Amino acid sequence: MNTAVFHPPVRTLMGPGPSDVNPRILEAMSRPTIGHLDPVFVGMMDEVKAMLQYAFQTTNNLTFPVSAPGSAGMETCFVNLVEPGDKVIVCQNGVFGGRMKENVIRCGGEAIMVEDEWGKAIDLGKVEQALKDHPDAKVLAFVHAETSTGAQSDAATLCALAREHDCLSIVDTVTSLGGTPVKVDEWGADAVYSGTQKCLSCVPGISPVTFSERAEAAIRNRKTPVQSWFLDLSLVMGYWGPGAKRAYHHTAPINTLYALHEALVILQEEGLENAWARHRRNHEALKAGIEAMGMSFVVDEADRLPQLNAVTIPEGVDDAEVRTRLLNDYDLEIGAGLGALAGKIWRIGLMGFASNARNVLFCLGALDSTLTSLGARIESGAAVEAACKVLDAC
């Protein structure tokens, strides 16, 4: 065996994440590793917590990044809040609601499913009815921004409904944080998790989470121990919690935290409102180009996420062939459909650092050329101009 050093190709990442990582973040990550109990590192952790509070728009004390990917962030919320026998109302309108159901079951809870068509926002009326039908439910869990479909749901109303019915809320903001408004305190959300590799343009591997005081109280009042030692917040907080003494729990992913720190400094420099506006503007430009080609969106306009564009694949076009050509000919990655939407849609991400005019025009040009060369029935040649008009008008 004689394995060579690995040099990745330079791709443009316009799938559902990871998105293009800002070079500042890659550079920050490569700074010298220091100890996870070094006072200088502990100071940096405090800054990460404060900047995450800004990103989440919350004053929640229990706000920090879990030392594992978004799926573990999800699991952190469920294993800490759901005990055996607890009823959880789970909204499903895509892949990630289904994963929430799996989490509930594995915690010994009972999942009451409220299902909506994939690509639609969560139906508020159905959720309200489920809350009325199950007055003993402890938690309402839903996905704010469904990464599998590009649909956004009304998190403010869903969280308010949960509170009205004395439920805690668990909210997935993996794809929304930094791209569209996430307002944890204004919503009154109780347990919220996210990812770093979407609109924060950071590398994957850790998962920002935040918990309200109501959620903290629920954790303190548990009757059973949390089934995961690694994700048990009562232990994790010995390391991430306030106070002078930080106790060893596990070894934090130090360099990945350097990366998140830099991503949050960048977000702070731009400002949340400006970041949201940028995501909106580049989405409008991409949309103009996609529509100029005669292609359509999966999600109703009102519920569309600007950072994740689910586009219907034109009839007769081979999904995999197009994505392979984009990757091989253009070093451009766009996303496939998941689950029920596999083969039927593409997911074009415009997330974080990748949400820029260059990527919009590049993607439209490459897609137009590739589809045309494959004989797809699209309006060829009109996409880039249509997008430019939108960008010029902004």
Next chain:
Amino acid sequence: MNTAVFHPPVRTLMGPGPSDVNPRILEAMSRPTIGHLDPVFVGMMDEVKAMLQYAFQTTNNLTFPVSAPGSAGMETCFVNLVEPGDKVIVCQNGVFGGRMKENVIRCGGEAIMVEDEWGKAIDLGKVEQALKDHPDAKVLAFVHAETSTGAQSDAATLCALAREHDCLSIVDTVTSLGGTPVKVDEWGADAVYSGTQKCLSCVPGISPVTFSERAEAAIRNRKTPVQSWFLDLSLVMGYWGPGAKRAYHHTAPINTLYALHEALVILQEEGLENAWARHRRNHEALKAGIEAMGMSFVVDEADRLPQLNAVTIPEGVDDAEVRTRLLNDYDLEIGAGLGALAGKIWRIGLMGFASNARNVLFCLGALDSTLTSLGARIESGAAVEAACKVLDAC
């Protein structure tokens, strides 16, 4: 709020991990992020698996890095192999045996503890007796290299005892992998986890694991689902497993995997036997210096880990003051004692890239000077020369 960019100090890391990261690894990690389903990335994953098989000295097919720190690697072994009601014999001779017990309990298992004094190797006779006393035990779990004390146990015999008594073995090699012989197939170990931030000199955040065919069969024959969705190997293997199709499970920590790939290329270049010999040589030099100062080791010579030196703090010396001075005056980190050994020992790591002559002499010089300036009763001035003699003789 206006948080500045974070620039860590340049430390020398001679604690219990993270150890100094090879600059090649930091550079590799900062290469452009690509998608976690990109064919080029999937090819790199196969190389990581093959190089981990070399590091673990195994042909186990199920060999890969868990996408979270060593504690999650431990939890992966327990949640997949232990079901409610299962009896697990857990050896405890330091902090990490205690964490294994916690894992067993949280899986609904029954932990039979075999306890030894901290700093001692695991007593083989006591383990054999426990296996005889509990013929229905399913698993024997132990720590090969106790990071909290620097003691090494006889993994080959412990694994053989487990097999004789029809038990699976779970083995912690967090601190041994790459530093002292870890021979998974020769031992007949069944589930083995490790860390990246010790003798592999890589950044922390992921955890190499390997499972024997016996362990795989036990997982396939489970009666209950694994309690963790994130760590459920039947799902994780859809992504890391063999075969053309890699199914999405979670987003892998892409850049951290670049780092591990580079760390394993470096290990392969040096060769395992050479790496073990280097760790041994630098330990001998440090030991000569420590003893020349009149200080002693916690662990009996036969059971000492060369990569983690537990040294008794001289009487009357303030643990924290010395470590703070070393950090502030020399940018040098050494480790404190944990649990029962807190305040009584220092843990001096010579792990991976940090196991070199420069670090040995630097640490001895800084320690000698600091202890002397604090009025400690040590033999001043003799340490560096004693260490040099050993290094010269090699």
